[in-house]
Every structure is written in structure tokens, then in C-alpha cells.
Amino acid sequence: MSLTAEAPGRHGVLEAAARRFVAQGYAATTVRQIAEDSGxxxxxxxxxFASKEDLFAAVLDEGIRVMVDAFEEVGLVAQSSDLRLLAHVRAHLGTLFEHGPFTAAHVTAFxxxxxxxxxxxVPVRDGYERRWNRLLRETIDAANRELPLLRLxxxxxxxxxxxWFDPDGETSLDQLAALITDQFLNGAKSRKKGA
Amino acid sequence: MSLTAEAPGRHGVLEAAARRFVAQGYAATTVRQIAEDSGxxxxxxxxxFASKEDLFAAVLDEGIRVMVDAFEEVGLVAQSSDLRLLAHVRAHLGTLFEHGPFTAAHVTAFxxxxxxxxxxxVPVRDGYERRWNRLLRETIDAANRELPLLRLxxxxxxxxxxxWFDPDGETSLDQLAALITDQFLNGAKSRKKGA
DNA sequence: GTCTATAGGGAGATAGAC
DNA sequence: GTCTATCTCCCTATAGAC
Structure with a gap:
């Protein structure tokens, strides 16, 4: 939670580690750096943690947990399937930029x-991917063998x-989520300039 | 070129380094491993090379050179703009899977x-990105501020x-390029199951 | 739960012979 | 252009006191 607390505890170490892994990658990060960040x-x-690898695995685990939680929190909104996809895209982007460094660490370092x-x-990760496959099957009508490719x-x-995205820049996360969802479903050609 | 030649020379070292950087990342790769792979x-x-960083920079440079060469080689095919985009997508995928390890190393390690x-x-990289922005401007009609986002x-x-892609698997690079191009331009919804 | 001290190994890099 | 030998540094991890 904090960088300088007297006793950061397990979670403080975990978070400092995740931040370093995002910024530098796993191999380039030293246990000493994580310790210094944790105070x-x-x-x-x-x-x-038993080892640096163990700490890394815990960060990756937490990264998935955050993603799955965010996915489940969107719930079964009874809207159109397009809006449901948008909500999940927004939630996934939220895990990357708004819910701590764990998911970002997972994505860049896994x-x-x-x-x-x-x-x-991998087994935990598979659960998240299955949720997305199910969601996409309800949203688009592609052939079964194409669906996992489209998800990827x-x-x-x-x-x-x-x-590359800067959450403090001109474009908001909401706008980015809308752009990604529309581009994915309807294609870049549909975004006419004369709007 | 080879892993065991007696005198691999600068290029052999460069290629062995790129392969290691793809497989393990920069920090996790040791100069001793690269040397052993080079014989x-x-x-x-x-x-x-003056240093490991210098060698890394040379690999990244070469990765861009391969990308730019492949882009230019597609040339000004006088087809529809959609087919021109397809050709460039196929060329870019080719640099990742068919033209040696340099572009893959650039993409994963940059x-x-x-x-x-x-x-x-960055300056060299910018040139490649400008080429793509130009290409996309001729292909889609999005607002100017959206175009770089769509490229990203x-x-x-x-x-x-x-x-995740396995060039020896069921799906060919040609098919993958076609899928990516069609999804990008027309969206996932356009890929109807009843084909 | 944190500290000091340190073991033990492997990293990048250099010197100088051939 | 490649070798052997080696320097120096810093890494992960452990031991044991508080």
C-alpha cells in the first residue's frame, strides 16, 4: 500500500514488486530494489516469500485475481450484447490502469x-480466457475455430x-474502451470522419 | 547464420543474441549464452560489440531495418486500398515469423x-510508424486524432x-493476415458463421 | 517481522598472448 | 578474430541476533 510504512507487510512487498516488474521486467528487478521501495x-x-520466483508467482496470481474480479463485477447487465462487451473491455482496461500494478505486471511479464x-x-489464466470466449460467443457470430483467434x-x-496509453492524457479510459470495442466489433472503416 | 560455424563473425553473434532476447528477454540473457550459441x-x-547494451541496440536496429525493408518491398501495388493493407499486414507478420529473429526481438524486448x-x-522507429499512418490514411476515413490510435x-x-501464433499449426500466416486485416477494417461482427 | 553480516555464485568486462 | 585468465561487482539467499 505505501512505499515507506514501517512494516509494509506481505502486501506492501507484493505491490512494490509488481511496480518494479512493470517498469523493468522480472530479470532486471533485484530483490534489493523491491526491499528499498518497501522500506x-x-x-x-x-x-x-521463499524466493524471488515465489514472489513473482504471487504477483502474477494477484494479477489474474484482479482481472477475474473485475470481469465478474460487471455482472449480467441486461443490456445489448454490444454494451455488455463494452463494459467488459472497460473493466479490463481498468485493471491495467486503475486497480494497482498487478494486472499490468502480469500482462507485461508473464x-x-x-x-x-x-x-x-496457466490453469488460473485459462479460467479468465474461458469467460471471454463465452462472452464473445454471445456477441459475435464467427465460426467456432475463429473465435479464440478473435479473442487473442x-x-x-x-x-x-x-x-503507450497515458490515462492522464487527452483521451479518457472510457473513450479508449469505446474506441476499442467499436473497432473490434464494427471495424475501422465504420469510423467515418464526417461525424 | 549458423550456430556452430568456426568464425560466426559479427552477424552470427547478432543473430544468436536476437534469438536469446526473444526467448528470455534482454536482462535474463547472458553474454556467455550468446557466445556459446555463436560457437x-x-x-x-x-x-x-563494445558492450551488451551495444549489442542489444544493434539487434533493435536490425529489427527495424527488416520491418522497413519488408514494408518498402510491398511497393505501390495498384490494387484496392484494402488489398494493399492486407499485403502490408502479411509483410509485417512475415518479419515476425519468417525473416529471422530480429523483428521479433525488437517487438518483445524494446x-x-x-x-x-x-x-x-526511437527516431528510426518513428519512420516505420509514419509509413503506417500514411497507409492507413489512404485506407480508412477516421478522424485525424483517431488514426494513430487505430494504428496502435x-x-x-x-x-x-x-x-501465441504457431506458424507450423493449422492456420497459415496468409490466413492469419487475412483474418487480422478483415477484422481490423470490417470488424468481428462481419465474420458470419454461415459462410 | 526486521535487522546485520556474509556465504557462494555468476554477471559484464578487460588484459594480453596467439 | 579468438583465446585463457582474471578483475570487480552485485546478485539471491541463508544464519542467527533482537
């Missing part, structure tokens, strides 16, 4: 995780925002 | 590059394929 000494990290860590996370393209668009 | 000793790397390296590369979404979709 404790490096050796104290090992009271909360790919570079050591194989053992990655295998440990949408994920690619959404997750790439972590590399 | 030389670690100290010999420093005959070709974000984690040390600030000095990144700043050195398309880049996000295309570049994410490096994390």
Missing part, C-alpha cells in the same frame, strides 16, 4: 516468466495499451 | 530496453501474435 531490508523479503512459474499460472486479437489490442 | 567464447563478443538504448532507437490497436493485434 525494509532485502533479507526481510524472505520472511514473506511471457518472460520462468517455465515453472508459467505452468503454475482483442487481447492484443487491449493489452498493448499498457505500452 | 565462440564470451570475451570474443567484445571484439564485435519495451524493456534501458532508457538510453530506447531513445537511440492494429500493431497491438499483429505484434501479440508473437506470443
Amino acid at each position: 525494509i531490508k532485502a533479507a526481510s523479503i524472505y520472511h514473506h 511471457f518472460t516468466a520462468p517455465a515453472e512459474v508459467r505452468e503454475r499460472i 486479437l482483442l487481447f492484443g489490442s487491449m493489452n498493448s495499451t499498457i505500452e | 565462440i567464447k564470451a570475451a570474443s563478443i567484445y571484439h564485435h 519495451f524493456t530496453a534501458p532508457a538510453e538504448v530506447r531513445e537511440r532507437i 490497436l492494429l500493431f497491438g493485434s499483429m505484434n501479440s501474435t508473437i506470443e
Whole structure:
């Protein structure tokens, strides 16, 4: 929660770690940096986590938990399927920019995780992907074998925002979510200039 | 070019480095690993490159060069603008999966590059992005402030394929390029199941 | 739950012979 | 252009006191 509290506890360490992993990646981050950000000494990290890899796995886990929670919180809004998709796109973007550094760390660092860590996370990750497949099946009418591909393209668009979107800039997260959703469903051609 | 040649030379080292950076990221890759893959000793790397960062910058440079070359090679095909976009999407995917490891290394590792390296590369990268903005302006009719955003979404979709697409799987690169282009231009809703 | 002290290893890089 | 040998630094992790 804080960077300088006297006893940050497990969660404080976890959050400082996630922030570093986002900024530098896993390998480039040292336990000493995480400790310094947390306001404790490096050796104290090992009271909360057995190893740096263990800490990394905990960050990835929390990243998924935040995503799944946000997805479930959108709930079964009884609107059109297009608006339901928009709500979930907005929620996913929210996890990247508004709900702490965990999901961002997951998205940017998962790919570079050591194989053992990655295998440990995959089952949880699958649950989130299944939720999206179900959602998309209710929204678009593509062939069954195309649907996971379209989901991956949408994920690619959404997750790439972590590399370039500035939540304090001209475009708001709401606007970005609307743009991504409309582009995904109706295509870039539908966005006529003469609006 | 080869992993075990007696004198791999600068290019062999560069290629081995790119492969490692794709697989492990920059920080997790050691100069000793690159040397071993190249068939030389670690100290010999420093005959070709002043430092590991220097080698990294050379890999990123080459990654852009490959992208720009592929873009230019598509040329001014006098087809419809949709088909021209398809050709460029196919060319970009080709740089990720068919033209060596340099572009893949650029896409996956650029974000984690040390600030000095990144700043050195940005101007070259800008040239590639300008080419795409120009291409998209001829293809879609979106508002001027939306166009760069739409390009970033398309880049996000295309570049994410490096994390999940298997060029030896069921779907070919040609099919993937067609799917991405059609989804980008016309949206996922246009892909009706009853085809 | 945090500290000091330190073990043990591997990293990037250099010197100088061939 | 590549080698062997080595420097120096900093990494993860442990031991044991408070």
C-alpha cells in the first residue's frame, strides 16, 4: 500500500514488486530494489516469500485475481450484447490502469516468466480466457475455430495499451474502451470522419 | 547464420543474441549464452560489440531495418486500398515469423530496453510508424486524432501474435493476415458463421 | 517481522598472448 | 578474430541476533 510504512507487510512487498516488474521486467528487478521501495531490508523479503520466483508467482496470481474480479463485477447487465462487451473491455482496461500494478505486471511479464512459474499460472489464466470466449460467443457470430483467434486479437489490442496509453492524457479510459470495442466489433472503416 | 560455424563473425553473434532476447528477454540473457550459441567464447563478443547494451541496440536496429525493408518491398501495388493493407499486414507478420529473429526481438524486448538504448532507437522507429499512418490514411476515413490510435490497436493485434501464433499449426500466416486485416477494417461482427 | 553480516555464485568486462 | 585468465561487482539467499 505505501512505499515507506514501517512494516509494509506481505502486501506492501507484493505491490512494490509488481511496480518494479512493470517498469523493468522480472530479470532486471533485484530483490534489493523491491526491499528499498518497501522500506525494509532485502533479507526481510524472505520472511514473506521463499524466493524471488515465489514472489513473482504471487504477483502474477494477484494479477489474474484482479482481472477475474473485475470481469465478474460487471455482472449480467441486461443490456445489448454490444454494451455488455463494452463494459467488459472497460473493466479490463481498468485493471491495467486503475486497480494497482498487478494486472499490468502480469500482462507485461508473464511471457518472460520462468517455465515453472508459467505452468503454475496457466490453469488460473485459462479460467479468465474461458469467460471471454463465452462472452464473445454471445456477441459475435464467427465460426467456432475463429473465435479464440478473435479473442487473442482483442487481447492484443487491449493489452498493448499498457505500452503507450497515458490515462492522464487527452483521451479518457472510457473513450479508449469505446474506441476499442467499436473497432473490434464494427471495424475501422465504420469510423467515418464526417461525424 | 549458423550456430556452430568456426568464425560466426559479427552477424552470427547478432543473430544468436536476437534469438536469446526473444526467448528470455534482454536482462535474463547472458553474454556467455550468446557466445556459446555463436560457437565462440564470451570475451570474443567484445571484439564485435563494445558492450551488451551495444549489442542489444544493434539487434533493435536490425529489427527495424527488416520491418522497413519488408514494408518498402510491398511497393505501390495498384490494387484496392484494402488489398494493399492486407499485403502490408502479411509483410509485417512475415518479419515476425519468417525473416529471422530480429523483428521479433525488437517487438518483445524494446519495451524493456534501458532508457538510453530506447531513445537511440526511437527516431528510426518513428519512420516505420509514419509509413503506417500514411497507409492507413489512404485506407480508412477516421478522424485525424483517431488514426494513430487505430494504428496502435492494429500493431497491438499483429505484434501479440508473437506470443501465441504457431506458424507450423493449422492456420497459415496468409490466413492469419487475412483474418487480422478483415477484422481490423470490417470488424468481428462481419465474420458470419454461415459462410 | 526486521535487522546485520556474509556465504557462494555468476554477471559484464578487460588484459594480453596467439 | 579468438583465446585463457582474471578483475570487480552485485546478485539471491541463508544464519542467527533482537
